[in-house]
Amino acid sequence: EAQVTQNPRYLITVTGKKLTVTCSQNMNHEYMSWYRQDPGLGLRQIYYSMNVEVTDKGDVPEGYKVSRKEKRNFPLILESPSPNQTSLYFCASSRQGYGYTFGSGTRLTVV
Amino acid sequence: AQSVTQLGSHVSVSEGALVLLRCNYSSSVPPYLFWYVQYPNQGLQLLLKYTTGATLVKGINGFEAEFKKSETSFHLTKPSAHMSDAAEYFCAVLIQGAQKLVFGQGTRLTINP
Numbered sequence: 001e002a003q004v005t006q007n008p009r010y011l012i013t014v015t016g017k018k019l020t021v022t023c024s025q026n027m028n029h030e031y032m033s034w035y036r037q038d039p040g041l042g043l044r045q046i047y048y049s050m051n052v053e054v055t056d057k058g059d060v061p062e063g064y065k066v067s068r069k070e071k072r073n074f075p076l077i078l079e080s081p082s083p084n085q086t087s088l089y090f091c092a093s094s095r096q097g098y099g100y101t102f103g104s105g106t107r108l109t110v111v
Numbered sequence: 112a113q114s115v116t117q118l119g120s121h122v123s124v125s126e127g128a129l130v131l132l133r134c135n136y137s138s139s140v141p142p143y144l145f146w147y148v149q150y151p152n153q154g155l156q157l158l159l160k161y162t163t164g165a166t167l168v169k170g171i172n173g174f175e176a177e178f179k180k181s182e183t184s185f186h187l188t189k190p191s192a193h194m195s196d197a198a199e200y201f202c203a204v205l206i207q208g209a210q211k212l213v214f215g216q217g218t219r220l221t222i223n224p
Binding site: 033056092102 | 211
């Protein structure tokens with residue numbers, strides 16, 4: 001089954017403790033992207049990648065890092081999480097000119 | 112800059128009634144437009160998309176949308192609402208060079224029995 005897999009689905013952590021949210025796709029898509037969803041603010045792009053070793057900032061990249069060492073994986077790294085990064089995060093992948101396929105989401109709470 | 116505006120953050124219809132969710136876009140180039148649905152505690156699922164060709168696009172679950180260039184609109188419709196249609200719906204435009212989706216604020220659809 002074609003899908004984007006994110007882990008974990010739920011995560012509660014403390015301020016400053018580094019964490020990684022994993023994302024993997026099995027569709028051989030070139031493009032991958034991370035979004036965060038917040039009430040009243042909608043979905044905003046954090047980072048995106050056009051292919052292996054090619055990444056760029058989206059609209060809200062501060063406090064986040066990404067890497068694309070393999071085509072299928074695009075982890076999101078929070079080096080020092082803060083409470084304002086409490087949000088619902090989505091990973092997504094696509095081919096050029098097509099819509100994105102989204103993962104099921106990761107609900108992160110930073111206390 | 113490309114953007115979308117969804118009119119109405121909350122729409123409520125009766126079961127069996129017409130569903131109409133409004134989306135207007137702004138784009139200096141021919142747009143690629145999408146509708147996504149998000150059920151509670153789930154990710155976003157693609158309902159339908161318009162890229163080129165036929166302006167009336169049919170999607171899953173009986174939904175369709177019509178691209179109207181003159182009105183810069185891409186409204187989503189369904190002739191007869193079902194209880195299972197209750198969800199949040201997002202219109203989006205694709206910035207093709209960056210392969211970036213820009214979303215509207217979303218419309219929460221409630222179905223009354």
